[in-house]
Structure formats: structure tokens, C-alpha cells
Amino acid sequence: METYGFHSLHGRGAVIASGIKAARPDLNVWLTTGDGDSMAIGGNHFIHMIRRNIDINVIIFNNRIYGLTKGQYSPTTRFGTVTKSSPDGTIEKPFEPGELVMGAQGTFFARVIDKEPKGMEEVFIDAGKHNGTSIIEVLQNCVIFNDATHEIIVGKDVRDDRVILLKHGEKMIFGKEANKGLVFDGNDLKVVTIGENGITLDDILVHDKTTKNPNMHYMLARMNYPEYPVAIGVIRSVEQDTYDDLLTAQVNHAVENATIRTTTELLNSGKVFEIK
Ligand SMILES: Cc1ncc(C[n+]2csc(CCOP(=O)(O)OP(=O)(O)O)c2C)c(N)n1
Ligand SMILES: [Mg+2]
Numbered sequence: 001m002e003t004y005g006f007h008s009l010h011g012r013g014a015v016i017a018s019g020i021k022a023a024r025p026d027l028n029v030w031l032t033t034g035d036g037d038s039m040a041i042g043g044n045h046f047i048h049m050i051r052r053n054i055d056i057n058v059i060i061f062n063n064r065i066y067g068l069t070k071g072q073y074s075p076t077t078r079f080g081t082v083t084k085s086s087p088d089g090t091i092e093k094p095f096e097p098g099e100l101v102m103g104a105q106g107t108f109f110a111r112v113i114d115k116e117p118k119g120m121e122e123v124f125i126d127a128g129k130h131n132g133t134s135i136i137e138v139l140q141n142c143v144i145f146n147d148a149t150h151e152i153i154v155g156k157d158v159r160d161d162r163v164i165l166l167k168h169g170e171k172m173i174f175g176k177e178a179n180k181g182l183v184f185d186g187n188d189l190k191v192v193t194i195g196e197n198g199i200t201l202d203d204i205l206v207h208d209k210t211t212k213n214p215n216m217h218y219m220l221a222r223m224n225y226p227e228y229p230v231a232i233g234v235i236r237s238v239e240q241d242t243y244d245d246l247l248t249a250q251v252n253h254a255v256e257n258a259t260i261r262t263t264t265e266l267l268n269s270g271k272v273f274e275i276k
Helices: 013-023 035-041 043-052 097-103 117-129 215-222 243-256 263-267
Strands: 029-034 056-062 108-113 134-139 163-166 180-185 188-193 230-237
Touching: 013 029, 013 035, 013 043, 013 056, 013 243, 029 035, 035 043, 035 056, 035 097, 043 097, 056 117, 097 108, 097 134, 097 215, 097 230, 108 117, 108 215, 117 134, 117 230, 188 215, 215 230
Parallel strands: 029 056, 056 134, 108 134, 163 230
Antiparallel strands: 108 230, 180 188
């Protein structure tokens, strides 16, 4: 087909994209999806695409609602939210997409804010370069059916105290005064203030997106307001074999070692009967 993109059936984007990448490994494949599409109807495909580490770049527009169908709650809707399908408030604990990515052995996870195109651009470039499944969660507003859902985190007046931009190799600090940071305390991360209780810059953890062990990335991905700032930027990026590379190698090996090379040879192979 002479095209650069098309719509698939709701929930099946990961399947179509996996098929395209398997058949045409030379293509640079990007999949756009919603929180409902990727985590509800397409949840099964989503985790297996990630587990296979097939080289696809995935942008999840997480507006924490089924927008197109006019406002039913999704797997990422916050507990207690009143929606058209939860008139008394949801009684389900939401997924954070990053938790699923780590649980499914993901190799790349990043989070960006819809109204910050500059940060988004840098992350998209990183994701594009990553060999394997790259998942980018966009904290996306839905003006009509879930307006201002992320404002509690990204609102102009609160953003600097409620968001932490993670940069590989740099201290994990944030805040309007850039004086808050993350340390490890007991079994979990903890927010501290530099200059208080004997805490200095040296105590603050450095972000390493490349550690194979996903435990720290899992903790960073699930940080949430009010206990923690929400992490944006590239949280995890590790190199690992991709499904499409391994598949191509297998196909090439099979072709090289095949004793039957053409359809005519195939038809004349094995037991052949001549009909008279
Ligand atoms: C097979 C199928 N089932 C259900 C629907 C109805 N449907 C369309 S969009 C949607 C939910 C979309 O939610 P999300 O993925 O979060 O995207 P948003 O509209 O919020 O961007 C549903 C249930 C459909 N189009 N096709
Ligand atoms: Mg949605």
C-alpha cells in the first residue's frame, strides 16, 4: 500500500503493528493508542508486544477516560471518579501504564506532558532510536470528556513541585527552588529537602535509565501525587534482543539451509504420484 498510516480495529493496534514490523523490518513503525485501547480492550496484546520487545514505538494518549465514546471510566481513571459509567464514583484501583511496562519486561518507558512539546520531541527521538518496544505515555487532556484531569499535577502553579524531570546520569531533584530530591529509605523512595535534616546534594540519587534490573524504574514509574512527584522523561531504556531481529535471523537461517528452494521443487518433493 502507498500509505504512511491507517486506522486498525479498536484494541488491535499492537497486533497490526507487530505484523507489519515482522513482515517489513525495514519500516519505522509508530503506534498511537489510548488508555482504553491499550489497557482495556487491547490489554492482552499490549503486554505481549512489550514482552516480545518487537521494535515498535508506542504513544499512549492517557486522558484517563474513554473519550471517543463520550466519557466512560477506563483502567487509568482515578479511584472515585464520577463518570457516565460510574455515577457514584469508580470502585477500581487504576493501572499506571509504566507499572504494566515493567511487569511485562519492557525495555523502554517514558512519560511526557501534552502541553510541553519540547520535552516531548526529545523523548520521541530517544524512543525512535531505541531498538525494541518503546512506550511513551502522554499525560493528555480531554477537553470535552475529562477536562483538566492532569491539572492537579501539571497545572502552571503546581507543576514544578509535583513533577520531576528525570535525566540520565543526573541527580533526581525537583521543586520550584530545585531543593527537593529523591533518596532511598528502607524499601522505598522518599522525597527529601536539601538543606533540611542534614540532607545534602550528595545524598540525592542519580538517575540511571540503563540498569537491566527494573526495580528502581518500577518505583519511579509508579510515583504519584501527593506522596511523590510524577516522573517525566525517559525512565527506562535498556538494550535487549528484539523479536524482529531474532525472527529475521531465523528466516535467513531457514532459507540458507533449505533443501527445497522453489515451489516446483516443493511439488516434486516427498512422495509423488503420477496420475495416468
Ligand atoms: C471493537 C470495538 N469495541 C468498542 C468500540 C467502541 N469504542 C470506541 S473508542 C472506545 C474507547 C476509547 O478509549 P481510549 O482508548 O482511552 O481513547 P480516547 O477516545 O480516550 O482517546 C470504545 C470503547 C469500538 N470502536 N470497537
Ligand atoms: Mg482515553
